[in-house]
Amino acid sequence: GAVVSQHPSRVICKSGTSVKIECRSLDFQATTMFWYRQFPKKSLMLMATSNEGSKATYEQGVEKDKFLINHASLTLSTLTVTSAHPEDSSFYICSASRSGVTDTQYFGPGTRLTVL
Amino acid sequence: DQQVKQNSPSLSVQEGRISILNCDYTNSMFDYFLWYKKYPAEGPTFLISISSIKDKNEDGRFTVFLNKSAKHLSLHIVPSQPGDSAVYFCAASVNYGGSQGNLIFGKGTKLSVKP
Numbered sequence: 001g002a003v004v005s006q007h008p009s010r011v012i013c014k015s016g017t018s019v020k021i022e023c024r025s026l027d028f029q030a031t032t033m034f035w036y037r038q039f040p041k042k043s044l045m046l047m048a049t050s051n052e053g054s055k056a057t058y059e060q061g062v063e064k065d066k067f068l069i070n071h072a073s074l075t076l077s078t079l080t081v082t083s084a085h086p087e088d089s090s091f092y093i094c095s096a097s098r099s100g101v102t103d104t105q106y107f108g109p110g111t112r113l114t115v116l
Numbered sequence: 117d118q119q120v121k122q123n124s125p126s127l128s129v130q131e132g133r134i135s136i137l138n139c140d141y142t143n144s145m146f147d148y149f150l151w152y153k154k155y156p157a158e159g160p161t162f163l164i165s166i167s168s169i170k171d172k173n174e175d176g177r178f179t180v181f182l183n184k185s186a187k188h189l190s191l192h193i194v195p196s197q198p199g200d201s202a203v204y205f206c207a208a209s210v211n212y213g214g215s216q217g218n219l220i221f222g223k224g225t226k227l228s229v230k231p
Contacts, residue, residue, distance in 0.1 A: 002223065038219060044152065044161075044162065044219075091219065093221075104223075104226075105154070105224075107205070107223075109220060
């Protein structure tokens with residue numbers, strides 16, 4: 001149980017276009033979903049936390065107008081990278097928890113974004 | 117199919133003793149492994165990594181062991197401290213020509229270190 005999926009697993013887009021990444025909890029309801037961005041080799045940076053039905057809470061330094069997060073249902077959250085630039089190329093991972101920020105997080109497989 | 121498995125959801129250890137967290141993987145292409153530590157309400161923080169060309173990597177109180185034939189790695193913390201109480205995630209990836217591929221995470225093991 002507690003499976004989280006992401007779609008697509010890889011995406012390549014042109015600079016200036018927008019890309020949407022989906023995160024789904026397949027067998028449980030996720031009150032809270034998290035979006036992370038992985039920097040080369042090691043660090044995983046929390047971008048934002050979203051609760052179902054409310055606006056996402058963004059971490060300092062993350063542009064909310066560039067990284068649009070929607071958590072419209074208890075099983076789906078989306079991250080839209082708007083007007084993508086090559087520096088947005090990265091590995092984006094979502095995680096989901098049943099009941100809030102202190103509950104166990106289950107990670108998705110990640111999405112590799114490459115902006116040309 | 118889960119490619120990275122942490123079969124113990126929780127572990128309780130006495131302060132000063134050794135904590136051993138285990139991780140198994142199924143994809144023989146994985147060649148880079150990482151451990152992350154996560155406190156409640158915070159994002160995971162990188163702890164230690166190991167490349168498949170090694171079987172051991174040590175950093176202070178933390179040592180990661182890799183057994184490629186068994187597709188198994190473990191994280192040893194010694195001596196364990198109450199501040200080590202957290203959830204530990206194992207992750208694996210395939211390096212493509214020096215570029216790290218996607219990280220695949222296990223489900224985590226919650227470590228409790230009792231004073």
